[in-house]
Amino acid sequence: MQQDTLPNLPPRYLRTPEAARFLGLSGRTLEKHRSFGSGPAYRKIGGRVVYRLADLQEWAESGARQSTSDPGTRVARGPGRPAGL
Numbered sequence: 001m002q003q004d005t006l007p008n009l010p011p012r013y014l015r016t017p018e019a020a021r022f023l024g025l026s027g028r029t030l031e032k033h034r035s036f037g038s039g040p041a042y043r044k045i046g047g048r049v050v051y052r053l054a055d056l057q058e059w060a061e062s063g064a065r066q067s068t069s070d071p072g073t074r075v076a077r078g079p080g081r082p083a084g085l
Contacts, residue, residue, distance in 0.1 A: 013050040022056055
């Protein structure tokens, strides 16, 4: 049973490197998603960025598809990135 599902326990928060490992991404990729607004919800505690485990799971699940023809949401593009990439 995961900690987030147990009653009366605080949610589990991960720093960027831990969150990236959980998702199988690099820390830099997760930072880019945060900058572009296309990543999971995060919180700022003091000067630290933290992610709630449930938010990481929800974001990962939002990318679930059955086939390559499934419609998806458009990913926000970063500055200088041409359309279609």
